[in-house]
Amino acid sequence: MANKRALSWSVALRDLKDDRSRRADVREERLRTMAGLRGAAPALSAWRGRSGRRYVVGVHDLAEPDLDEVDEAVVIAVRRDDAGIAQAVSIAASGKGPRERLHRNWLARARQKGATEMHVHRLAEGEEERRAVVADLAIEPEQASA
Numbered sequence: 001m002a003n004k005r006a007l008s009w010s011v012a013l014r015d016l017k018d019d020r021s022r023r024a025d026v027r028e029e030r031l032r033t034m035a036g037l038r039g040a041a042p043a044l045s046a047w048r049g050r051s052g053r054r055y056v057v058g059v060h061d062l063a064e065p066d067l068d069e070v071d072e073a074v075v076i077a078v079r080r081d082d083a084g085i086a087q088a089v090s091i092a093a094s095g096k097g098p099r100e101r102l103h104r105n106w107l108a109r110a111r112q113k114g115a116t117e118m119h120v121h122r123l124a125e126g127e128e129e130r131r132a133v134v135a136d137l138a139i140e141p142e143q144a145s146a
Helices: 009-022 064-068 104-112 127-137
Strands: 044-048 054-061 073-080 086-094 117-121
Touching: 044 117, 054 127, 073 104, 073 127, 086 104, 086 127
Parallel strands: none
Antiparallel strands: 044 054, 054 117, 073 086, 073 117
């Protein structure tokens, strides 16, 4: 007597669809091309938004002087767990003018939430596109504004 398992295609397709919807969460996806590079290579990573779009970011320490040089970018304050998995704790868009730059209190709030890294996405062109990126990456509605 042979044991045969009948595969139901409808069940398999449903499971596949469920798997895709589970993966739709905002998450960091490390760039494979960066794995073997050391030394002078910039630290790069990527974030996948709810829409499925990928945003390449530069990875920096969360330092106050760095905020002065961040303009026209989307900034993600990140903490890592013991396994090294990144979690966004705050997301903000920064503009060109002094009024539009990130505030020091944003940095303080991010540190209180355990952030140790700042991931900077500089490829969004214009204020409207930066807002769209923030909305796509935001975990909670309040994160869409800094």
